Amino acid sequence: AKENGKNQFYFFDIKEHVKVRANFRALRKIEKAIDNGEFELYFQPKLSAHNLQINSMEVLSRWNHPILGILSPNEFLPLIENDELIYKFDEWVIRESFLAIKKLKKKNLDVSLSVNISPKKFQQTTFVEKIKQIASEVNIDHSYFNDIEFEITENSALESINHTNDIIYELNKMGISFSLDDFGTGYSSLTHLKELNINSIKIDKSFIFDMLHNSEDMAIVNAIISLAKVFQIEVVAEGAESIEQLLMLLDFGCDSVQGYTIAKPMSFDNLVVYLENYIPD
Ligand code: C2E
Ligand code: CA
Ligand code: CA
Ligand code: CA
Secondary structure (H helix, E strand, C coil), rough: HHHHHHHHHHHHHHHHHHHHHHHHHHHHHHHHHCCCCCEEEEEEEEEEECCEEEEEEEEEEEEEEECCCCCCEEEEEEHCCCHHHHHHHHHHHHHHHHHHHHHHHHHCCCEEEEEEEEEEHHHHCCCCHHHHHHHHHCCCHHHHHHEEEEEHHHHHHHHCCHHHHHHHHHHHCCCCCCEEEEEEECCCCCHHHHCCCCCCEEECCHHHHHHCHHHHHHHHHHHHHHHHCCCCCCCEECCCHHHHHHHHHHHHCCCCEECCCCCEEEEEHHHHHHHHHHHCC
């Protein structure tokens, strides 16, 4: 069995090498694609429960691949997220989001943007510095920070609660707010809401999809919303695909709702048309 084990180890080692090299080539392609401007920000509106307006949207990245067409993050993010390249990617998204808010304000559209930050980027010790650096590079009006929110995941926020609260404190001072993304899917317990100084939570779509037919999911969504109210944290729900889901979320007291029933993610130009023509019923 021992000799066999040695052979097996050798076999897997080669496979591992091939994989590492393939990943390396794929990563260099993605890096080149960023530099070539093949990535694009899409925007998905959120409906405010308070005035039924579209005041805010989430920034979602797409890769306009020259051969494969439009690629979603699940087709490229898993690879980048394990590599240093995620720093460059997130910085590109942040820079483009700052440029987008400038363009929206110039068109007199009073909206805010939520930007996803990967766990690795958020944990980087130079995170706050980088944000300030990008802000000065694109020369963003500092008042626009009030309309920028960063979405971080539970797990990345809980890695070190002190680190998280320090970063939130520093960026809150500038006006940037924080949302806890994919809420309910991580290993956080509801008590963490007490310790984290976040401004809002986003209930993961996996709880919304079945909510109407699954009384447990419904109870979880309702409980999260009630608890957030106690902590005076805003609640956003994502993944509302039907009017019935949207209405139930509004009934439960959600502050805003995102999902295909309101709008799918769209390009900047389509967003402008959408916002200029959006009239609440
Ligand atoms: P997420 O942050 O949970 O974003 C919500 C995802 O749900 C988006 O997928 C959105 O298109 C999708 N979605 C929204 N409404 C509905 C709905 O009603 N039904 C269904 N079935 N899906 C809906 P997307 O754009 O494919 O992004 C996937 C994930 O990739 C995001 O999940 C986020 O974690 C990550 N991501 C996307 N863009 C960026 C980015 O620019 N930077 C970073 N770091 N991560 C990003
Ligand atoms: Ca998100
Ligand atoms: Ca804010
Ligand atoms: Ca989610």
